[in-house]
Amino acid sequence: MSLGRYDYDRRYRRRFWARFGKFAMFAVVLLGVGLFAYQMGIEQLKGRDVTLREENAALSRQKAELELLASQMQHAARTAEAKAAELEARLQREVPTGDLARLAGLIGERLKGGMDANRLAFVITQAQPVRNCQQPENKRFALATPLLKTGNRAVTFGNNTVTVSGEGQSARNPQGAQESWFDPAQPVTIKVTSIGGKQTVATGVLPLHHAVVVDNAEYRFTFTAGARSFVEVTADRCPFP
Structure with a gap:
């Protein structure tokens, strides 16, 4: 009876350790798979981080270029506005209006009609305000x-x-x-x-x-x-x- 009990206990222990070994092996494999997956995830995150950094640097460069372009365009716009204002002021100064425009038109007609410019200038210089002469x-x-x-x-x-x-x-x-x-x-x-x-x-x-x-x-x-x-x-x- 003692021998049979001994064999039964030994077989039980063997089965236990065999199951434990399988479980341990499974745990080791599972842990290895988990570590591998974790490492792969870390590498992917590192690669994505590098990509994001590069994209961020590229976007920063584009932003700086766009800001420079915008500044240049604003400067060009201000220059154009200043030139336009100058031309408008010059136009107002040099282009006759009112009575002066009417007289300029009459002078132009006389010159086109063949009147000598010196003679016309002489006539104009002779025109004087009314005086008691x-x-x-x-x-x-x-x-x-x-x-x-x-x-x-x-x-x-x-x-x-x-x-x-x-x-x-x-x-x-x-x-x-x-x-x-x-x-x-x-x-x-x-x-x-x-x-x-x-x-x-x-x-x-x-x-x-x-x-x-x-x-x-x-x-x-x-x-x-x-x-x-x-x-x-x-x-x-x-x-x-």
Whole structure:
């Protein structure tokens, strides 16, 4: 009986340890699988972390580039706005409006119609505000030249208060020889002499404009080329001041 009991206990222990061994082996395998899976998960997480870091760095670079581009575009927009404002101000300054635009249109029409620009400028300069002036006097005199210095070479205005005379350069004929009359295309010298001997001079190519004040009166002269040898003089006499 004791031998049978012994065999039974031994077989029981063997079965126990066999089961325990299988369980331990299963646990070891399961633990190995778990560790392997854990390690794989760690590696995947590390790889994903690296990928995310790279993507984040790329996004940061793109953000910096976009911010730089936005700053450049804002600067360009501000520059464009400043230029537009400058052009608008320049347009307002240079493009005539109102009465000035109307006058500019009239001048343009006259120039297109063939009117000489110098003649038109002369007419405009003669337009003056309404003043209490006497009726203009129109006279003419022969302009002295190197070949023609004798004779009546002056005219007077204001009851001989002001004397006007002058001299010019001799014209030349087709052969180049000097003539006695002056050349209206060359500068002339006009002398305005008032009582007491005070003299003022206007020099240049006709037409010329000149003004003097004598005895509380302002004489405003316009000198233009007339018939051969002659200078036409228009004198306005107005109170001064």
